[in-house]
Amino acid sequence: MLGRFFGLFRAVSLIDGMIFNYWIIKHADHYYDWIFLSIGLIFLFGFMIMCFMLKEGEYPPVPLVEEDLRRGGFFSMAKVYFRECFTNSYYLWVFALLTIGGAAFAPINAFSLLYAKSLGMTTEAYGKWIFWTYVCSLALAYPLGSLVDRFHASAWDSPWDPSCR
Amino acid sequence: MTNSNYRLTYLFSGLFAAVSLGLLLVVYHKFMKMGGPNAYVAPE
Numbered sequence: 601m602l603g604r605f606f607g608l609f610r611a612v613s614l615i616d617g618m619i620f621n622y623w624i625i626k627h628a629d630h631y632y633d634w635i636f637l638s639i640g641l642i643f644l645f646g647f648m649i650m651c652f653m654l655k656e657g658e659y660p661p662v663p664l665v666e667e668d669l670r671r672g673g674f675f676s677m678a679k680v681y682f683r684e685c686f687t688n689s690y691y692l693w694v695f696a697l698l699t700i701g702g703a704a705f706a707p708i709n710a711f712s713l714l715y716a717k718s719l720g721m722t723t724e725a726y727g728k729w730i731f732w733t734y735v736c737s738l739a740l741a742y743p744l745g746s747l748v749d750r751f752h753a754s755a756w757d758s759p760w761d762p763s764c765r
Numbered sequence: 766m767t768n769s770n771y772r773l774t775y776l777f778s779g780l781f782a783a784v785s786l787g788l789l790l791v792v793y794h795k796f797m798k799m800g801g802p803n804a805y806v807a808p809e
């Protein structure tokens with residue numbers, strides 16, 4: 601269920617991207633301030649709806665701990681934070697993976713429009729081509745979500761792990 | 766520094782992707798040693 605939900609969630613953002621790239625980005629050279637302002641207002645509107653309509657659930661009380669770390673002050677808490685975050689090699693590897701993996705996409709997102717312009721492509725043509733790449737992603741979003749639901753990690757019967765057999 | 770040579774963008778993205786693939790293999794190996802998908806126990 602969660603995979604299909606995220607598939608549809610992704611579909612919404614792809615449709616937003618398609619609208620932006622097909623109809624709006626061609627005006628970005630002359631009206632970028634108004635475009636930024638409009639996007640900010642739409643985001644504010646959506647975020648406020650979430651803030652006012654999302655209700656917290658009922659949670660059990662937080663268990664009492666004998667030693668309250670907050671009593672030691674800022675530096676004591678900072679010490680605990682750094683010890684818990686940066687002394688376990690597994691988490692250091694995980695965050696190195698997430699950071700470098702994220703950095704692999706960042707240059708494309710930041711410079712693809714500049715690259716297109718350096719090749720003599722207009723902003724409008726760039727937007728149209730990006731639109732078609734998003735059409736492909738949109739077609740894949742829901743089927744990929746279904747596959748995640750079918751083969752997700754917690755129900756995974758790994759062919760490479762004999763203990764899962 | 767690159768004199769607006771934006772083709773290098775894809776080279777650097779590819780390098781980062783290759784490094785992250787290596788990191789993924791390391792993390793996957795450690796993850797499987799901690800129980801894998803069916804018996805994972807988070808490190809203390």
